[in-house]
Amino acid sequence: MPKHIIVALVEDRPGVLDHMASLFRRRGFNIESIAVGHSEAPHLSRMTLVVNGANTMVEQVRKQLDKLVDVVKVSDITGDKTITRELALIKVKATSVTRSEIMQIVDIFRAKIVDVAADSVTIEVTGDDAKIDSLLDLLRGFGIRELARTGRIALTRGETSPLPVKKPPRTKGQKATK
Amino acid sequence: MKLTGAQMIGESLVREGVEVIFGILGGSLLPLYDVLPQYPQLRHILVRHEQGAAHAADGYARATGRVGVCFATSGPGATNLVTGIANACLDSVPMVAITGQVARPFIGKDAFQEVDITGITLPITKHNYLVMEASSIPGIVKEAFHLARTGRPGPVLIDLPRDVQIEQAEFNYPARINRPSYKPTLKGHPAQIKKAAKLINESHKPVIIAGRGVTISKAFAELKELVEKAQIPLITTLLGISCFPESHVLSYGMLGMHGMAYANMAVDAADLIIAIGMRFDDRATAKVSDFAPHANVIHIDIDPAEIGKNVRVDVPIVGDVKTVLKDLNKQVESARHIDWVRQLDDWRREHPSTTIRDSQSLLPQYVVRSIYEVTSGEAIIVTGVGQHQMWAAQHYWYDKPNTFISSGGLGTMGFGLPAAIGAKVGCPDSTVWCIDGDGSLQMTIQELATAVQEKVAVKIAVLRNNYLGMVRQWQELFYGKRYVATPLSSPDFVRIAEAYGFPGLRVKHREEVVPALQKAMAEPGPFLIDFIVEPEENVYPMVPPGASLAEVLEEPKKGARPKAAKDSARLPVSNI
Numbered sequence: 174m175p176k177h178i179i180v181a182l183v184e185d186r187p188g189v190l191d192h193m194a195s196l197f198r199r200r201g202f203n204i205e206s207i208a209v210g211h212s213e214a215p216h217l218s219r220m221t222l223v224v225n226g227a228n229t230m231v232e233q234v235r236k237q238l239d240k241l242v243d244v245v246k247v248s249d250i251t252g253d254k255t256i257t258r259e260l261a262l263i264k265v266k267a268t269s270v271t272r273s274e275i276m277q278i279v280d281i282f283r284a285k286i287v288d289v290a291a292d293s294v295t296i297e298v299t300g301d302d303a304k305i306d307s308l309l310d311l312l313r314g315f316g317i318r319e320l321a322r323t324g325r326i327a328l329t330r331g332e333t334s335p336l337p338v339k340k341p342p343r344t345k346g347q348k349a350t351k
Numbered sequence: 352m353k354l355t356g357a358q359m360i361g362e363s364l365v366r367e368g369v370e371v372i373f374g375i376l377g378g379s380l381l382p383l384y385d386v387l388p389q390y391p392q393l394r395h396i397l398v399r400h401e402q403g404a405a406h407a408a409d410g411y412a413r414a415t416g417r418v419g420v421c422f423a424t425s426g427p428g429a430t431n432l433v434t435g436i437a438n439a440c441l442d443s444v445p446m447v448a449i450t451g452q453v454a455r456p457f458i459g460k461d462a463f464q465e466v467d468i469t470g471i472t473l474p475i476t477k478h479n480y481l482v483m484e485a486s487s488i489p490g491i492v493k494e495a496f497h498l499a500r501t502g503r504p505g506p507v508l509i510d511l512p513r514d515v516q517i518e519q520a521e522f523n524y525p526a527r528i529n530r531p532s533y534k535p536t537l538k539g540h541p542a543q544i545k546k547a548a549k550l551i552n553e554s555h556k557p558v559i560i561a562g563r564g565v566t567i568s569k570a571f572a573e574l575k576e577l578v579e580k581a582q583i584p585l586i587t588t589l590l591g592i593s594c595f596p597e598s599h600v601l602s603y604g605m606l607g608m609h610g611m612a613y614a615n616m617a618v619d620a621a622d623l624i625i626a627i628g629m630r631f632d633d634r635a636t637a638k639v640s641d642f643a644p645h646a647n648v649i650h651i652d653i654d655p656a657e658i659g660k661n662v663r664v665d666v667p668i669v670g671d672v673k674t675v676l677k678d679l680n681k682q683v684e685s686a687r688h689i690d691w692v693r694q695l696d697d698w699r700r701e702h703p704s705t706t707i708r709d710s711q712s713l714l715p716q717y718v719v720r721s722i723y724e725v726t727s728g729e730a731i732i733v734t735g736v737g738q739h740q741m742w743a744a745q746h747y748w749y750d751k752p753n754t755f756i757s758s759g760g761l762g763t764m765g766f767g768l769p770a771a772i773g774a775k776v777g778c779p780d781s782t783v784w785c786i787d788g789d790g791s792l793q794m795t796i797q798e799l800a801t802a803v804q805e806k807v808a809v810k811i812a813v814l815r816n817n818y819l820g821m822v823r824q825w826q827e828l829f830y831g832k833r834y835v836a837t838p839l840s841s842p843d844f845v846r847i848a849e850a851y852g853f854p855g856l857r858v859k860h861r862e863e864v865v866p867a868l869q870k871a872m873a874e875p876g877p878f879l880i881d882f883i884v885e886p887e888e889n890v891y892p893m894v895p896p897g898a899s900l901a902e903v904l905e906e907p908k909k910g911a912r913p914k915a916a917k918d919s920a921r922l923p924v925s926n927i
Binding site for chain 2: 184187188191192195196199229232233236237239240241242243244245246
């Protein structure tokens with residue numbers, strides 16, 4: 174079953190996330206990851222969902238989300254040209270013997286070491302989830318102590334956005350500065 | 352103008368044209384109830400249980416097409432509304448429920464009578480609000496009514512902390528709502544309408560399945576035009592009943608689990624299904640993978656999420672039924688499907704489905720038919736849930752628009768009496784009959800007191816079989832006749848009525864039915880008739896669980912055992 178990326182612009186009000194989560198649970202939708210944060214428009218949050226399922230199920234996810242009053246717009250951007258990124262923080266067991274080997278791997282993946290302790294290092298990595306998965310595969314042998322992943326975020330390439338948001342009309346007396 | 356939060360609610364309700372509120376007060380709603388006398392336009396009807404308030408608001412909304420309003424206090428008051436709200440949500444009924452909440456500083460502290468009612472009702476409301484400042488009340492009420500009555504209607508809940516009701520703020524009632532995200536599609540896409548018209552014009556065996564969306568949209572005339580212009584046989588869902596005159600030659604009754612055999616056969620044989628304002632509920636489609644196997648499907652609905660949810664659709668049209676049908680009718684050519692209509696008429700003759708057999712005992716179907724005759728089919732019929740509901744759907748012919756009110760999606764026993772009270776309050780000039788079962792009635796029987804106190808002249812026909820009849824029927828057919836927990840020792844309903852302060856009659860024989868009904872009609876106030884009906888009467892036709900519409904069981908001949916009664920262990924997986 175293909176993975177779908179669904180992006181949603183939602184009004185930044187209390188309870189929105191609750192409402193969406195409740196909807197996923199009640200309709201039995203399986204959400205692989207969900208990432209929420211501010212969007213380019215004030216009062217709107219952008220949510221990126223990765224959904225694993227048949228096309229008809231994903232279509233229902235999209236439609237049911239669109240029905241929520243606080244959801245402004247929903248798009249399935251799976252087929253579009255997109256840039257997707259995920260960030261992960263990985264705390265790996267590291268001894269004086271293994272540290273340099275870990276650092277080499279980190280270099281190859283263009284990741285960063287953001288914290289070093291006596292018996293561990295913490296690595297920050299961004300990329301698509303395949304890259305993060307393969308880094309994790311390599312590090313697993315050293316012993317992964319803690320892992321935090323943000324879930325995917327995505328934008329379509331180029332100028333057009335599947336979620337155009339109208340700019341608020343300029344109010345009287347407010348002039349554009351040059 | 353500065354007002355308190357409570358006054359703002361009153362003022363806003365008046366501006367939304369509210370005339371009736373069903374509710375019960377309690378500690379957290381005291382400030383709101385205290386100002387109600389300042390708004391004499393708002394008639395408050397005191398119910399006996401909050402579930403009754405929600406169902407009464409629901410019945411009022413269905414009968415009038417307006418938004419039903421109910422009030423309940425915090426905690427148990429609010430949770431008692433939940434069944435009624437869920438019922439309204441599943442049947443797309445416009446409703447605004449206002450609940451009290453503990454004062455803001457107590458929220459989240461597990462205070463006395465505190466529940467997270469906005470959290471509880473998230474999945475069963477169209478939207479809900481927790482009001483955190485009085486100044487936001489006008490905007491919220493305006494928006495709540497707009498959401499409840501537009502698009503696909505549904506219940507909206509406003510949770511109102513006690514101290515917000517006392518807080519003063521400037522009252523500005525907004526002229527319009529600001530919700531860029533909420534824009535229901537009303538007009539159907541022209542290309543889709545064109546495609547639909549082409550399918551209709553090319554079809555040889557078309558069938559319309561009309562649902563409650565037709566009634567909500569008041570598209571009675573447009574639907575009739577489509578049916579008559581292209582001579583398309585029309586079938587309704589349970590909640591579609593009374594959206595089209597049932598005495599019309601092209602009306603072929605209801606489909607589904609207890610639908611007419613000929614209606615189910617027509618859907619099964621059709622080459623085109625035109626589904627209008629309905630949502631392919633599993634009780635209507637039966638085994639969904641075998642639903643209308645030879646047909647293309649056109650689905651007209653205002654809710655895009657309903658399209659393709661249960662049944663594959665060839666031509667989806669998202670829009671308001673009335674608007675879409677107006678556009679569609681222009682492109683549909685006059686046609687006469689003579690062979691097809693003749694085929695349906697043959698099926699109707701061979702499988703009559705609504706004939707009542709001769710019997711010495713008092714058959715419930717006969718009672719329903721008699722109510723039809725005594726009221727000349729002019730009454731609003733409100734039902735509870737169970738066997739009596741199906742008989743009321745099958746054996747009364749609904750010719751007047753919007754005269755059948757029933758709990759479809761949620762199947763809420765106890766809906767009948769409070770909903771009938773709501774319907775009668777909304778339509779005081781209509782005769783309102785509540786056809787109920789003895790099991791269903793006892794779930795909300797306390798509302799008899801509401802009818803008496805508020806002088807609501809509902810007529811109640813109890814089809815009493817001393818069983819939870821529908822469940823008993825399933826036990827008989829699919830659980831080896833093991834009647835576990837279905838026999839009921841129901842009270843003497845006539846004496847119950849008398850105790851509440853209004854008259855009633857007991858009827859045991861056929862010949863007493865009509866005189867009793869006439870006596871009930873002549874009585875100015877509420878009246879109850881306790882019909883002692885054949886206890887083990889079954890509802891037929893019936894599509895057994897897991898079967899397709901084509902596998903409909905009809906009433907067995909006298910003395911014959913019902914066929915195909917599989918034991919429960921062998922029942923296929925289905926939504927039982």
